[in-house]
Amino acid sequence: MASTVIGAGITIEGEVTSDEDVVVQGTLRGKLVAKDAVTVEHGGVVEADITSGPVSVAGSVTGNISSNDRVDLQNGAKVVGNVKATRITIADGAQFKGNVDMDV
Amino acid sequence: MATGHATTVIGSSSFVRGRVTGSGDVEIAGRVEGDVTCSGDVLVDAGGLVAANISARRIVIRGAVKGDLTAEDAVILEAGARVVGDLRAPRIAIAQGGLVRGHVQTGAAGAARPRAASAAASRATPSNERVAAKSVARVELAPAKKQAPAPAARAASSGNNHAETRERPKAATRVGPPPPVVPVLKKGTKAVAHHKKR
Numbered sequence: 001m002a003s004t005v006i007g008a009g010i011t012i013e014g015e016v017t018s019d020e021d022v023v024v025q026g027t028l029r030g031k032l033v034a035k036d037a038v039t040v041e042h043g044g045v046v047e048a049d050i051t052s053g054p055v056s057v058a059g060s061v062t063g064n065i066s067s068n069d070r071v072d073l074q075n076g077a078k079v080v081g082n083v084k085a086t087r088i089t090i091a092d093g094a095q096f097k098g099n100v101d102m103d104v
Numbered sequence: 105m106a107t108g109h110a111t112t113v114i115g116s117s118s119f120v121r122g123r124v125t126g127s128g129d130v131e132i133a134g135r136v137e138g139d140v141t142c143s144g145d146v147l148v149d150a151g152g153l154v155a156a157n158i159s160a161r162r163i164v165i166r167g168a169v170k171g172d173l174t175a176e177d178a179v180i181l182e183a184g185a186r187v188v189g190d191l192r193a194p195r196i197a198i199a200q201g202g203l204v205r206g207h208v209q210t211g212a213a214g215a216a217r218p219r220a221a222s223a224a225a226s227r228a229t230p231s232n233e234r235v236a237a238k239s240v241a242r243v244e245l246a247p248a249k250k251q252a253p254a255p256a257a258r259a260a261s262s263g264n265n266h267a268e269t270r271e272r273p274k275a276a277t278r279v280g281p282p283p284p285v286v287p288v289l290k291k292g293t294k295a296v297a298h299h300k301k302r
Contacts, residue, residue, distance in 0.1 A: 007112035007128045014122010014138050020115045030122055 003036075008043060022052070024059065037069075042076055055085070057094075064098075112142075116151055130160070132167070139171075150184050163193070165202070172206075 003021035006012055010026040018034045024044040032038065034052035044059035054069040057077040065071055067085040075093035084101040111129045114120055118134035129144040132152040139156045140146060146160040152167030162177045165185040173179050175193035183201030190207040198204060 003113065004115040004118040004134070005111065005113040007126075007130075009128040010112040010124065010126035010130065010142065012120060012122055012124050014120060016118065016120050016122075018115060018118035018134075020117050022118070026112065026126060026128075 004034075006044070040077075049081075114152075116149075148185075157189070 003023060004016070004018050005023045006016075006026045006028055008025040011029070012027070013029045015031040016022065016028060016033070019036065020034070021036045022032065022034045022038045024032075024038070024040045024046055027045045027047075029047045032046065032048045032050045032052065034050075036052070037054045037056070038050055038052040040046050040055075040057045040059040040061055042058045046059070046061045047063060049063045050061065050065045050067075052067055055065055055067045055071045056074065057065075057072065057079055058074040059076075060078045062080045064081045065079070065083045065085070067083075069085065070087035070089070071083050071085040073079055073088075073090045073094040073096055075091045077091070077094040077096070079094070079096045080098060082099040082101065083096075086103050088100060088102060090096055111131060112124070112126075114124075114130070114132045114134045114136060116133040120134070120136045120138065122138040124130060124136065124138065124140045125142065127143040129147070130140060130142050131147045131149060132140070132154055133149040134151075135153045135155075137155045139159070140154065141159045143161060145162040145164065146158050147164045148154055148158075148167040148169055150166040154167070154169045155171060156169075157171040157174070158169065159174045161175060162180075163173050163175045164180045164182065165173070165187060166182045167184070168186040170188045172190045173187065173192070177193065178195040178197065179191050179193040180196075181187060181191075181198045181202035181204065183199050185199075185202040185204075187203065188205045190209070191204065192209045192211070194210060196208060196210050198208075
């Protein structure tokens with residue numbers, strides 16, 4: 001399992017940089033930069049700008065999301081911030097407040 | 105995820121700059137700059153690089169750490185561990201091949217512990233001596249009172265250091281002739297007399 005996991009109950013305050021997948025089940029405040037996928041699971045809280053590959057959100061994100069791939073806001077997701085991605089899906093039940101910028 | 109939801113993993117190509125706090129286990133195979141504090145276990149894997157203090161229930165190191173390690177349960181340095189910093193835990197294990205540069209202290213975790221321990225130790229020895237001195241002094245003094253109030257006899261009988269310390273606890277480590285015993289005795293008798301009057 002070559003990925004980084006921020007487990008439930010753990011809080012990281014600062015900057016996380018990764019060349020691999022990042023899974024957030026806990027809390028991350030600061031900045032998140034990943035070359036690969038970022039997954040914010042249900043219960044995960046990210047108060048940070050996310051720059052990464054594909055992003056999947058089922059938890060809470062406060063901050064701008066910038067992806068060079070797709071962004072999926074799943075049911076139960078709560079996102080406040082601007083989203084920049086090539087593709088984006090917002091599932092039924094996802095809360096979203098912000099601008100969407102898709103490369104057209 | 106396969107390792108359980110409470111486990112946090114900093115992967116080998118990940119870099120965290122900042123504080124990591126909370127409950128649950130933390131496994132570090134990448135780089136962390138910033139303090140790591142958690143209630144579970146912390147494992148710094150081979151290849152892991154931590155430039156921070158680590159505080160946890162149990163700390164296992166196989167990689168490199170620059171910072172103090174404080175554990176409530178145990179600090180275990182396995183082969184390949186390189187630690188520059190102080191280790192403090194009730195149990196500390198350093199396997200063959202583990203490198204440490206720093207102060208190593210077993211005992212209960214906590215910054216106040218070393219001072220308290222040394223203070224307790226420094227207190228314990230004199231008090232023990234004092235107890236011993238008291239018991240000796242009683243034995244010595246009892247016959248001395250019966251015999252005579254002559255200062256010479258007193259001095260002779262109380263030539264023993266223990267007896268002197270009993271009479272003058274302030275100058276516990278006094279070495280030398282005991283003539284000052286006489287004025288001290290006067291003081292004592294006066295004080296007793298005053299107390300009785302009042």
